Amino acid sequence: MPPVAPAVTPRQQTIALVDDDRNILTTLSISLHAEGFATRVYADGETALKALLENPPDLAIFDVKMPRMDGLELLKVLRAQSSLPVIFLTSKDEEPDEALGLAMGADDYIAKPFSQRLLVARIRAILRRSELAKAPPEEASGADMPDPVLRGRLALDPARHQVTWDGKPVSLTVTEFLILEALALRPGVVKSRNQLMDAAYSDDVYVDDRTIDSHIKRLRRKFRAVDPEFGAIDTLYGAGYSFADG
Template sequence: MADAHTPPAAPAEASTPAAPRQQTIALVDDDRNILTTVSIGLQAEGFATRVYTDGEAALKALLENPPDLAIFDIKMPRMDGLHLLKALREKSSLPVIFLTSRDEEPDEALGLAMGADDYITKPFSQRLLVARIRAILRRSDLARTAPEDTSHADLPEPVVRGRLQLDPARHQVTWDGKPVSLTVTEFLILEAMALRPGVVKSRNQLMDAAYSEDVYVDDRTIDSHIKRLRRKFRAVDPEFGAIDTLYGAGYAFTDG
């Protein structure tokens, strides 16, 4: 009987790297022309987009199915962008960019103080908007996009200072083992202080750590972020006092 013939094994196919996950941007504006223009432009840059013309409907959707970043107009009926941000920040640290008109500068400052990550003034260039989006997404390192294996040498190491632990690779913060939810901007401000405990960081140094160089914020914005940081930590520890104010100089983290 003839020997059974085993066909030669087929050559192994070269593995193809997995395509990067498409990032999603949510747009909230009552101006349908702006929604259409910006959405088409972002899709051409490789982003997926979702659009909402109503703040109340957007809030529900943003909480139930979070995108990677959201862009809010300020002046909208029913729920304007500021109220939308305030409601969102009660439950989410989703990165947010405001689109504002030139006559809304007080709203710009208020929006940043409330936890927005950036603002862009109308009329704006699509190129500038995309650059700002990419900068915030690079900074955010959201937990859902971080690699599961944290043993890689190129991943930033967690920062441990006393009862504080920050994990930049997963954008996670704990105090005494209890999670504290921070926005991208709040995280970067805290990280800048915690990396050198006891060293006073001026407001300008904290601005440089938290914002791209073409974003201007004033001292009051940094002060507002510090107040929000203290409030969030005191929600898990009423005795929290690890962020010191040195009047006229800046702020320091002192639990290191």
């Protein structure tokens, strides 16, 4: 009888948590451990920076407001030396910080108070995207990968979470990407806010339907940064949004 190959144990992925609120660090650590992740915790950006560069985790979660070095400064210094995936935790009144963080290279943001299930879903989505980006082309082009979506001047690659408009890259968060994909898959069809919430959030996560309006505003802003005449996302007042690929 030929020898039986030993089972391969999946590598445990590590999440770094950087926040000066020890209650959040403890709560998130417990939740992430329950989901199979290992965690490392840091109470400020200055302490975290050296560790993140010397022994990078798979993903990091930063609070924006911290002593010694805040999340924005930490990301700025980190991005000069690393492409480590980063999620920001923000407060609802920190929209300018969200926009700046995303422009500086954050992968996503989640506003406090947040659903831990939503955070875990976003972590898994970003880690999948990160693994695909690092995979050899022959592995990343497997038969189970979703096909790119081409709609006029828009190109979406769901497997790699990449978006271009007229060939110019547009950086989107996971939530923004999912909303845009839902619209682009059926151009001209009006999608209600509830339908877009279903596309972007898991069933057990509740968000106010006006959250979709905020995401649409950010989508338009990002596309207009590469094309001031962008107008492919239409609003039908009282009904929802649609994508025009003409």
